Amino acid sequence: xxxxxxxxxxxxxxxxxxxRGIWCCPLCLHVYQQIWSYYSKKGYxxxxxxxxxxxxxxxxxxxxxxxxxAVYSTKSIEK
Numbered sequence: 001x002x003x004x005x006x007x008x009x010x011x012x013x014x015x016x017x018x019x020r021g022i023w024c025c026p027l028c029l030h031v032y033q034q035i036w037s038y039y040s041k042k043g044y045x046x047x048x049x050x051x052x053x054x055x056x057x058x059x060x061x062x063x064x065x066x067x068x069x070a071v072y073s074t075k076s077i078e079k
Contacts, residue, residue: 001013001023003023003024003025003028004016004021004022004023004024005022005024005025005028005032005050005053005054005057006024006025006027006028006057006061006066008025008027008028010025010026012025012026013025014026014029016028016029016032016046016050016053017046017047017050022050028053028057031053031056031057032049032050032053035049035052035053035056036049039052
């Protein structure tokens with residue numbers, strides 16, 4: 001199965017948005033949960049948090065920082 005966010009092939013995938021059919025790998029789910037816990041307090045919707053997740057993944061891939069085995073903190077996501 002392929003992650004809709006980062007493109008990683010994985011055995012497990014999780015539904016981020018069933019209405020739009022967005023599925024993700026465990027790492028993207030972990031990062032999304034951190035984004036959601038931070039931004040939901042500011043009133044951001046789930047769709048906006050998914051858009052933030054996509055931008056984070058794209059930026060980190062472009063900079064060569066996206067590592068599928070790493071766990072990111074909320075502070076590193078905010079940058």
